[in-house]
Amino acid sequence: MTRRAVRAEGTLRGRVALVTGAGTRIGRAIAVGLGSDGARVAVHYNGSAAGARETVRLIKETGGEARAFRANLTRVEAPTKLIEQVLEHFGRLDLLVNSAASIKRTPLTKVRERDWDEVFALNLRAPFFCAVAAARAMGRRGGAIVNISDHMGFESWPDYIPHGVSKAGVVALTHALAAALAPRVRVNAVAPGFVLAPEGYPARAQQAFARATPLRRLGSPADVVGAVRYLATAEFVTGETLFVDGGRRGAR
Numbered sequence: 001m002t003r004r005a006v007r008a009e010g011t012l013r014g015r016v017a018l019v020t021g022a023g024t025r026i027g028r029a030i031a032v033g034l035g036s037d038g039a040r041v042a043v044h045y046n047g048s049a050a051g052a053r054e055t056v057r058l059i060k061e062t063g064g065e066a067r068a069f070r071a072n073l074t075r076v077e078a079p080t081k082l083i084e085q086v087l088e089h090f091g092r093l094d095l096l097v098n099s100a101a102s103i104k105r106t107p108l109t110k111v112r113e114r115d116w117d118e119v120f121a122l123n124l125r126a127p128f129f130c131a132v133a134a135a136r137a138m139g140r141r142g143g144a145i146v147n148i149s150d151h152m153g154f155e156s157w158p159d160y161i162p163h164g165v166s167k168a169g170v171v172a173l174t175h176a177l178a179a180a181l182a183p184r185v186r187v188n189a190v191a192p193g194f195v196l197a198p199e200g201y202p203a204r205a206q207q208a209f210a211r212a213t214p215l216r217r218l219g220s221p222a223d224v225v226g227a228v229r230y231l232a233t234a235e236f237v238t239g240e241t242l243f244v245d246g247g248r249r250g251a252r
Contacts, residue, residue, distance in 0.1 A: 012232065013038030016090040018083070020044040020073065020130060021100030023051030025196050026148065028058075029221030030097055030228050031066070035059030037229065041066040042086040042093075044100065046073065073100055073126035074118065083133040094143040095232050096134040098127035101148065101167075103198050107159050116162045123166035124173065131177055135185045142184035146231045147174050148224075149191040151245050160198070167191075171241050178239030186238040188231040193245025195219040214247030 017034045021027035023045035032055060035041045041059055043066050045052035052068040059066035067089055071082040086093055101123045106115050131145050152160055153167030171189055178187040194209050195218065210218050227244045231237065243249050 011038060012095070012229075014040070015094035016040045016042065016086070016092050017095040017097065017232075018042040018044060018086050018093060018134070019097040019099055020082075020126070021046075022055050023048030023068075026192065026221050026224050027097075027099035028055045029225050030099055031055050032058045032062075033222075033225035033229065034095070034097075034232070035064030035066055036062045038064070039095065040064070040090055042090065043068045044073075044082060045070055046100070073130070074121040076125075076129070079126055079129035080133045083130070083137050087137050092141075093134055093137045094141075096130060096143070096145045097228060097232075098130055098145070098147045098170075100126065101163075103160070103163055105159050105198065105200070106162050108161060111162060119162040120166050120169075123163065124169045127170060128173055128177075131173075131181075131187065135181050138185055140184070143186075144232050145177065145181075145185060145187045146228050147187070147189040149174075149189045149241060151191060151193045151243075151248065153191065154249060174241060175239050182238060186231075186235070188234075188237060188239065189241040190224060190227045190231065191241050191243045191245065191249075192224045192227075193219050193243070193248055195221060195224055195244075212248075213245070217246065219244060219246060 017039040019031040022031035022043040031041050031043050043052050043055045056066040056068050069085050071078045102119050147170050149167045149170040152164040157164050174189040197206050223244050227242045
């Protein structure tokens with residue numbers, strides 16, 4: 001069996017993956033999932049140091065290798081420095097998962113310019129500069145980038161307009177990067193549906209959302225991990241957005 005065939009089967013063993021925002025929520029699930037598949041995982045965090053340590057522990061518990069790296073990705077120079085630190089420690093980079101994001105509630109009448117700028121700095125600007133630095137680090141060997149968008153980029157959520165617009169931008173960014181970095185680096189996106197509720201989101205509203213979803217349930221982090229695994233190893237797929245939303249987009 002050829003090396004390409006082995007990789008196409010989905011193994012990540014020996015490859016180095018950087019997951020941003022891996023100290024909590026979906027980012028943690030992705031990092032742990034990739035670690036269990038044999039990837040050596042760079043666990044990025046900013047404010048959640050304890051969460052990042054827990055992510056590293058969970059990866060090591062499955063026999064994987066991981067190390068935490070702190071960076072405030074809203075700072076312009078941070079993405080490049082983060083990639084440099086990962087290269088210095090692991091010696092290579094094969095996969096970048098841009099998962100770090102803000103999901104700040106911003107009702108229309110209360111949105112300030114600072115809110116808008118903060119959301120876009122983390123949700124859209126940082127993935128771009130992380131991707132550029134990662135592609136450079138991947139070198140001639142190439143690799144893969146998976147951006148995490150979400151359903152709010154494709155539905156009307158009046159209390160989360162900056163977030164939704166930034167996540168729609170992630171899809172446009174994915175298409176552009178896929179064209180710019182081909183054929184050496186593949187770039188795709190995952191757009192999760194309602195997987196983890198925003199902080200303070202009422203349980204009754206979550207139940208209503210589940211009833212309005214064709215598969216009649218909310219998603220789980222494991223659903224997103226499966227999509228990332230696929231895109232990380234699907235070597236004839238680039239420029240695509242994989243919706244993991246229980247069928248909501250197709251039913252609209």
